[in-house]
Amino acid sequence: MAGVILLAGLCLADDVKFTSDITRLGVGARPLGMGKMFTGLSDDISSIYLNPGGLANIENVQALTMFGKFVNMVNYYTVAAAFPTGYGTLGIGYAGAGFGFNTPVLNLVEIATGEYRVIPSSTESVSYNYNNSAMAFSYGTTLFRPDLSFGAALKMFTENISGTAGGNARGYDLDFGVLFKPNQTLTLGFLGKNFLPASLGGKVVWGNNVEESMPASFVAGGSLKLKLLGEMILGADYETRPTQANVPALWHLGAEWWPVPLLALRGGVDQDVVGRGDGAELKAANNPTYGVSLKAGDFRFDYAYHRYNDIASNDTQYFSIVYEAPSLVPIDLKAPRDKLVTDEAVILFKGKVNDTRIKILKINDQTVALDPKRMFTAEVEARVGKNTFWVSGFDEKGKKIAGLRRRVLRLRSYSDVAGDFWAKEPIEYAGTLGLMTSYPDGTFKPNDKVRRMSLVIDLLSIDPLPAPKAKKLPFKDVTPRKWFSSLLGTAYSEKLARGYPDKTFKPWKSATRLEGIIFAVRYARYDLPEVLERPYEDIPARYWAIKEITAAKEKSMLEFVSEKLDPKKNLTRAELAAVLSKTPKVMEKIDELLNFGTGYETKSPY
Secondary structure, three states, rough: OOOHHHOOEEEEEEEEEOOOHHHHHHOHHHHHHHOOOOOOOOOOHHHHHHHHHHHHHOOOOOOEEEEEEEOOOOOEEEEEEEEEEEHHHHHHEEEEEEEEEEEEEEEEHHHHHOOOEEEEEEEEEEEEEEEEEEEEEEEEEEOOOOOOOOOEEEEEEEEOOOOOOEEEEEEEEEEEEEOOOOOOOEEEEEEEEEEHHHOOEEEEOOOOOEEEEEEOEEEEEEEEEEOOOOEEEEEEEEEEEEOOOOOOEEEEEEEEEEEOOOEEEEEEEEEEEEEEEEOEEEEEEEEEEEEEEEEEEEEEEEEEEEEEEEEEEEEEEEEEEEEEOOOOOOEEEEEOOOEEEEEEEEEEEEEOOOOOOOEEEOOOOOEEOOOOOOOOEEEEEOOOOOEEEEEEEOOOOEEEEEEEEEEEEEEOOOOHHHHHHHOOOHHHHHHHHOOOOOOOOOOOOOOOOOOOHHHHHHHHOOOOOOOOOOOOOOOOOOOOOOOOOOHHHHHHOOOOOOOOOOOOOOOOOOOOOHHHHHHHHHHHHOOOOOOOOOOOOOOOOOOHHHHHHHHHHHHHOOOOOOOOOOOOOOOOOHHHHHHHHHHHHHHHHHHHHHOOOOOOOOOOOO
16 A cells, blocks of 8 residues: 555645645656656756756757556556757656555444444445646756756646545646756756745645645755766755655665666665654655666667665566657758869858757858748858858857858859860869969860960969079070060970970960970979880870870870870860879869868858
8 A cells, every 4th residue: 555655645744734746756767767866967858857957958859758557556657758949948748647446335234223333345346546647847948157057847736536525636836946067077956846835826626625735845966977987977866845844854866877878777775754663753764776778779768676665565667768859950051061162153052940049140241031941042152262151040149059161162164164074174273273364254265275485374373483594595586575584484494495496485386285295294393204105196106205295194184185196286275274284283282272171261250
């Protein structure tokens, strides 16, 4: 009958009638396995009943269900859920317990004149059922400072004893909780349970108008999270009942150890009240508890063993399942991807804001509108080269809630270079690096011829070379007064440019493919290889520049050439871009462009 006494019995103290609070059993196997130590921890959904202040720290939707047969005769079960919002966390829970029993029908029998006795029937019986339940509506939020949270729970009680007059009761009461987390190691908590006075409605009223109050209690607790061969939690709660002077203070002590992220072991001592002597005097009983957890994906399976009042027959096992929804990022950005390489001038941003605290969304300095479903689409201009875009969310007061970075490399594009043009990529890299200029109308003219002097200028724009060593050029068609004479002097000093046998350079003559190859190989300082076979069909074995051509082919400079080189064919701007892109210094510059670890803002200015 221990379950009847604990759940349905009335205890009289100071002429006040008290009824039981069904939530005193806890709402999860995890805290029950830790001696019901949770007020000073409160880091999951069990906070709904054991310290609603802890709800504020729940980041994802959680749900819990639990079942146990209290003292092996009372079915106890609970379901609960917690929902984080931009204004705190809402929780709802239902806890219930019940049992049934049969008793013989009592007959009033006259055994003598005027003498009656109540005699139980040996053939007839009557069934009774007792049910006790509580619906809790909880809320928790941070106030004043981010490490301090407050919460409250409105509990609505229902009791029913079938087969009795006035056997139905209704009522409500309030819990209030505070949680303080000054650092990652220490947590302190306080709980005021059933603190609403009867005069303000904190009571249960039966059908026969009998009123009962819930016993108020105050709990102060703390916990430590330590790194000991995994994660260890040690904690203690201290509980007092000021409205019941004859009830001693109680301790709830517990420990939890996660040796690996998938397994937890628990133990504790949950003190409760038992009678001493004839039962009039109360004392604290030490009830040992044990527990274990297994995690699988988003689910945690908890088991707890709990002894009550040091009576082995009261040993109870509890089983619960906790579900925690996957974390939702505050800003779910679908596009663009990070480290995007594109030649588009306008970047399309698409995504959804999951954190309801975010009221204002900005991409750099551009404010972005949210639709009713908190989706957003925005077009943002990108400059040629490296771009850093910060997508930042702010609350209504302008406080930053969340932010993320997108790095975008925009290559220079040209209206006359189609998306499927064979040299599109080297042309865009050359333009982005400033190695080859575009025309005033924004075109590249990839099939235009390259002048010999333009070839020199483009080569020297890759990386500045020393000033010319020779004071006078050996080319009779280039005088010192020419604007490009200094550049040509540098090319000559560095042995890049050589003239014709008649001592002319012919700067504005169209360069041939062969001249472009020789200039590029010289600039790249490639070693000239031994030639074992002809590189192309139209290059004889004793061709005077066969080594330069072979070197260029081996370094992938001539991927645009098939079987015949056609060395005297005019070099085009597209071909020059392809050749330049394979020189070591240009490849190094392209690698620098594609290095998304440098040249981008690493800290948001917002």
